[in-house]
Amino acid sequence: MPVDEHALRELLDGPAPAGTTSVTEVVRLGKRLVYVRVARTSLIVVLVVGMVAGSLNWLQSAPMPPAVLRSVPTEVDWPRVDLRPASEPQRLDGGEVEPLKALYRCPVSGEPQVGYGEVSGALLGATRTAVTRVLPKTKIGYWDAPTAGITADLDLTDSDGVGSLSVRSATFTGSPIAAADALAFTDSNCEPPKRHITEDGTVVQVYPMVLSEPIPTLTMRARIFRPNGLLVVLEVRNSGSIHVRDGTERQPGRPTLPMTELQLAQLAVWVA
Amino acid sequence: MLRVRDEEFAEFFSARFDTYRRIAHALCGNWSLAEELAQESFVKVYARWSKVRTETADAYLRTVLTRTFLDTKRRGRAREHSVAEVPDTPVGGEHAVPEREVLRAALLGVPPGQRAVLVLRFVADLSVEEAAAALGCSTGTVKSQTARGLAALRAAYPESTRSA
Numbered sequence: 001m002p003v004d005e006h007a008l009r010e011l012l013d014g015p016a017p018a019g020t021t022s023v024t025e026v027v028r029l030g031k032r033l034v035y036v037r038v039a040r041t042s043l044i045v046v047l048v049v050g051m052v053a054g055s056l057n058w059l060q061s062a063p064m065p066p067a068v069l070r071s072v073p074t075e076v077d078w079p080r081v082d083l084r085p086a087s088e089p090q091r092l093d094g095g096e097v098e099p100l101k102a103l104y105r106c107p108v109s110g111e112p113q114v115g116y117g118e119v120s121g122a123l124l125g126a127t128r129t130a131v132t133r134v135l136p137k138t139k140i141g142y143w144d145a146p147t148a149g150i151t152a153d154l155d156l157t158d159s160d161g162v163g164s165l166s167v168r169s170a171t172f173t174g175s176p177i178a179a180a181d182a183l184a185f186t187d188s189n190c191e192p193p194k195r196h197i198t199e200d201g202t203v204v205q206v207y208p209m210v211l212s213e214p215i216p217t218l219t220m221r222a223r224i225f226r227p228n229g230l231l232v233v234l235e236v237r238n239s240g241s242i243h244v245r246d247g248t249e250r251q252p253g254r255p256t257l258p259m260t261e262l263q264l265a266q267l268a269v270w271v272a
Numbered sequence: 273m274l275r276v277r278d279e280e281f282a283e284f285f286s287a288r289f290d291t292y293r294r295i296a297h298a299l300c301g302n303w304s305l306a307e308e309l310a311q312e313s314f315v316k317v318y319a320r321w322s323k324v325r326t327e328t329a330d331a332y333l334r335t336v337l338t339r340t341f342l343d344t345k346r347r348g349r350a351r352e353h354s355v356a357e358v359p360d361t362p363v364g365g366e367h368a369v370p371e372r373e374v375l376r377a378a379l380l381g382v383p384p385g386q387r388a389v390l391v392l393r394f395v396a397d398l399s400v401e402e403a404a405a406a407l408g409c410s411t412g413t414v415k416s417q418t419a420r421g422l423a424a425l426r427a428a429y430p431e432s433t434r435s436a
Contacts, residue, residue, distance in 0.1 A: 005422055005425075008298075011375065012295070014372055016293070023282045023285045023289075026281075026311060026314045027318060029318075030281075030314075030321075033318075034319050
């Protein structure tokens with residue numbers, strides 16, 4: 001037989017051992033191959049989805065910059081007044097419950113006296129409207145003026161309990177800034193208040209939270225010094241009308257104030 | 273639906289398995305390995321049966337068989353009986369056809385890539401284009417590989433038999 005490429009065709013002929021492969025076996029192996037491919041594809045999909053989900057989870061749990069993490073700020077970003085208290089800090093015994101303990105006071109003496117007068121209905125109306133806007137989720141009570149109209153109280157109730165807001169008004173002489181400086185530590189606060197001056201020259205000061213005695217009561221105030229000589233004091237307390245016994249004695253109230261420093265600042269700007 | 277698919281494939285298998293087992297034998301020179309190559313190729317065809325369908329199943333089967341064979345060679349799984357010297361007496365017993373076995377032995381002396389081209393072109397009787405499609409290469413490559421493969425085949429053929 002010559003070496004002819006066409007002779008290669010004869011290799012298909014001739015004796016051959018009987019085949020041992022059955023179609024049943026091929027189908028069985030083929031189905032298993034399909035199953036393996038599907039399982040492999042599913043595993044890859046699961047791994048990819050898992051990696052994506054894990055990455056997202058990691059990103060969500062990763063530490064964020066403070067500005068992002070604190071999505072609901074509680075403090076106003078106004079600058080503090082550049083003044084120092086006249087006296088040394090004295091530690092108060094506020095008990096063992098935070099935040100009543102570790103509070104200090106810096107007693108003041110010789111500060112100018114202001115004469116408080118009756119709070120006008122217009123001021124009370126404007127203040128209550130402002131409260132509804134600043135605290136949309138808080139149940140707001142009605143003004144109660146038990147002390148001859150000099151102070152008006154308003155209960156503020158939320159999930160933490162009952163607190164209150166009181167309003168007083170007085171007059172001062174001199175410029176708003178000078179009056180604000182003179183009363184910068186009138187709450188016996190050791191840290192200077194934060195100050196904001198509006199376009200018309202009204203000075204708004206938010207004071208640090210202080211502890212009133214003898215019954216420990218948390219108090220935070222904002223003072224508004226208008227150019228016309230009117231002083232408005234907004235006082236937030238951790239107690240409400242339900243905590244007042246025998247008309248004047250105030251019992252310990254809720255553990256926190258009913259509004260944050262930022263909310264008090266917003267309220268003061270509304271009222272100013 | 274699945275039963276119809278299996279019946280179609282069974283028909284396809286019955287009509288072709290022996291032919292492709294012989295083609296595989298021409299490629300590797302070993303009946304056991306040829307059986308394995310053919311079986312593996314048909315299994316892969318079954319796994320894609322819904323896509324290859326009967327019209328393209330032959331072309332797909334040729335591609336799978338050839339590539340599976342070449343893969344075994346690349347992975348060093350050459351389980352064929354390599355023949356360093358073409359035997360003077362053809363193997364296969366007293367009923368074997370001597371010339372055919374000499375030719376088969378000479379074919380196994382051709383490099384695997386060129387051997388695959390020769391088998392597809394002359395054993396499976398494919399055109400240059402069909403062989404190129406099965407190998408995933410150009411027709412020019414098939415032509416050049418054919419020429420080199422034939423030269424290698426002739427070189428491997430015993431002198432005495434060649435002049436006979």
